[in-house]
Amino acid sequence: MTTELILLGTAGAPMPVAGRGGISSALVVDKRVFVIDCGRGSPSAFIDAGLDFARLDAVFLTHLHADHTGDLPGMLLYPWGVRRGDHRPLPPIRVYGPSRPDALPMGDPPFERATTIHPEQPTPGTTDLVEKILAAYAYHLNVMPLDANMPDAGELVRAIDIPTPTSSGRAQLPVTVFEDAGLRVSAVAVTHGHAVPALAYRFDTADCCVVFSGDTTANDNLISLATGADVLVHSVADLGYLKRHGITGAALERMAGLHTDVTEVGGVARRAGVRELILTHYLPAEPEAIPNREWAKRGAKGFDGRTIAGSDGLRRALVR
Numbered sequence: 001m002t003t004e005l006i007l008l009g010t011a012g013a014p015m016p017v018a019g020r021g022g023i024s025s026a027l028v029v030d031k032r033v034f035v036i037d038c039g040r041g042s043p044s045a046f047i048d049a050g051l052d053f054a055r056l057d058a059v060f061l062t063h064l065h066a067d068h069t070g071d072l073p074g075m076l077l078y079p080w081g082v083r084r085g086d087h088r089p090l091p092p093i094r095v096y097g098p099s100r101p102d103a104l105p106m107g108d109p110p111f112e113r114a115t116t117i118h119p120e121q122p123t124p125g126t127t128d129l130v131e132k133i134l135a136a137y138a139y140h141l142n143v144m145p146l147d148a149n150m151p152d153a154g155e156l157v158r159a160i161d162i163p164t165p166t167s168s169g170r171a172q173l174p175v176t177v178f179e180d181a182g183l184r185v186s187a188v189a190v191t192h193g194h195a196v197p198a199l200a201y202r203f204d205t206a207d208c209c210v211v212f213s214g215d216t217t218a219n220d221n222l223i224s225l226a227t228g229a230d231v232l233v234h235s236v237a238d239l240g241y242l243k244r245h246g247i248t249g250a251a252l253e254r255m256a257g258l259h260t261d262v263t264e265v266g267g268v269a270r271r272a273g274v275r276e277l278i279l280t281h282y283l284p285a286e287p288e289a290i291p292n293r294e295w296a297k298r299g300a301k302g303f304d305g306r307t308i309a310g311s312d313g314l315r316r317a318l319v320r
């Protein structure tokens with residue numbers, strides 16, 4: 001068994017920036033590839049990393065904001081042609097992610113919706129999202145096989161909604177998302193503003209344990225999930241930078257309810273007792289805004305383990 005972590009993209013927020021791909025990570029477990037989030041450019045980053053789309057086993061979505069899901073259609077549709085075994089299509093790519101929330105969040109001043117899009121189902125979950133991707137690309141999926149020898153489109157993807165872990169006053173018990181001989185994946189709910197549900201994932205392999213925070217404020221559920229992990233891949237924001245660049249008042253307060261400030265993330269890693277902290281999902285995302293060495297230095301505050309500022313294409317072979 002071997003396990004390798006690869007950061008495919010490390011930018012936070014939907015706005016494209018030069019020099020960083022949108023948030024996406026891969027975990028290769030004994031040659032099976034698992035992708036966590038499909039931000040901007042993730043299919044290209046996947047192939048740039050030398051990964052094989054025929055070995056793409058499953059995708060895990062932390063939440064359904066566009067910066068985490070925007071290139072899911074490409075991740076499924078571009079490699080369709082290689083999804084074939086010797087005599088039949090490869091098993092479907094599984095897409096795991098949050099279910100529909102119970103209700104559409106209302107919001108309050110100064111941030112309110114002017115319009116509700118798709119009011120008949122305003123907060124689609126992961127299975128809804130994948131179903132709608134297939135519906136939107138039905139032309140491609142129905143017509144391309146008439147001109148090229150394509151695998152059965154009906155075998156391309158299976159979506160699975162993860163039951164929303166419920167929060168009480170105490171830390172949650174993680175939900176087991178799936179488990180087989182080489183891998184167990186579990187999830188807890190984290191706190192990301194009005195984006196409910198938002199999830200963090202823990203991957204336990206024979207070699208190691210890697211936790212992906214998703215987008216969250218400092219969160220006890222995450223700390224509990226990450227306890228004893230070898231690597232914690234954590235999103236970070238620099239709220240002070242944002243303040244100095246015009247995000248103030250209520251807008252800054254909202255931002256603090258969405259993300260973990262870089263000065264807090266070392267404390268999260270220390271409380272979880274992880275060996276290594278790898279930073280990702282930078283806000284600001286522009287590489288020239290804050291140098292990686294500065295992110296790493298500030299992220300390490302309060303943490304005695306190893307802290308790395310992740311960058312696109314970073315690879316880490318993981319062994320105990």
Ligand SMILES: [Zn+2]
Binds near residue numbers: 013023065067068215
């Ligand atoms: Zn995000």
